[in-house]
Amino acid sequence: MISRMLNRRSSSWPAILLLMAAMPVLAHHSFAVFFDDARTVTVTGTVEEFQFRNPHGLIRITVKKADGTGETWKAETNSPSILERRGWTRTSLKAGEVITIDGWPARDGSNYLRMRSVKRADGTPVGGVAIQAPEEQK
Numbered sequence: 763m764i765s766r767m768l769n770r771r772s773s774s775w776p777a778i779l780l781l782m783a784a785m786p787v788l789a790h791h792s793f794a795v796f797f798d799d800a801r802t803v804t805v806t807g808t809v810e811e812f813q814f815r816n817p818h819g820l821i822r823i824t825v826k827k828a829d830g831t832g833e834t835w836k837a838e839t840n841s842p843s844i845l846e847r848r849g850w851t852r853t854s855l856k857a858g859e860v861i862t863i864d865g866w867p868a869r870d871g872s873n874y875l876r877m878r879s880v881k882r883a884d885g886t887p888v889g890g891v892a893i894q895a896p897e898e899q900k
Contacts, residue, residue: 797866797876805835805875806862814842814852821855821863821877837863837877849889855880861888 807823819839824832839845842852855861860883868874880888 796868796870796874798869799866801867802864802878803867803875804862804864806860807832807835809855809857809859809861810834811857812852812855814845814850814854816841819845821861821880823861823863825873833873835863835873835875837865837875837880839877845889854888859883 805823805825807825809821809823811820811822813820818841821837821839823835823837825835826832840848842850845854862881862883863875863877863879864881865875865878882888
């Protein structure tokens with residue numbers, strides 16, 4: 763009985779390892795599927811959150827609308843390793859600071875964009891050079 767249990771457990775390991783290896787692939791996606799590289803959008807708001815994580819970082823800001831209410835916008839960034847090469851760190855943005863994000867809008871019309879550049883309230887760029895769409899990087 764013990765040998766059958768060990769055999770059953772050991773035969774499932776390859777399947778478990780295969781599923782674990784596939785998980786990072788499922789997390790990544792194509793730029794063109796989600797974002798419109800033919801247009802850009804610029805939003806200014808207050809940083810609520812900055813996630814410096816793989817596969818893409820995330821900036822969440824609150825944008826004040828004309829009627830005074832706020833709406834949440836999310837901006838996807840490059841990976842931390844690419845951001846670091848462009849002068850970013852995990853502390854580059856702090857909650858409460860006002861920034862302007864320029865980027866490519868989501869195809870579905872949601873308040874979501876792929877970050878191209880970020881500027882502080884005084885116009886100082888965060889990091890270095892503006893980021894190109896993946897199709898422009900060739």
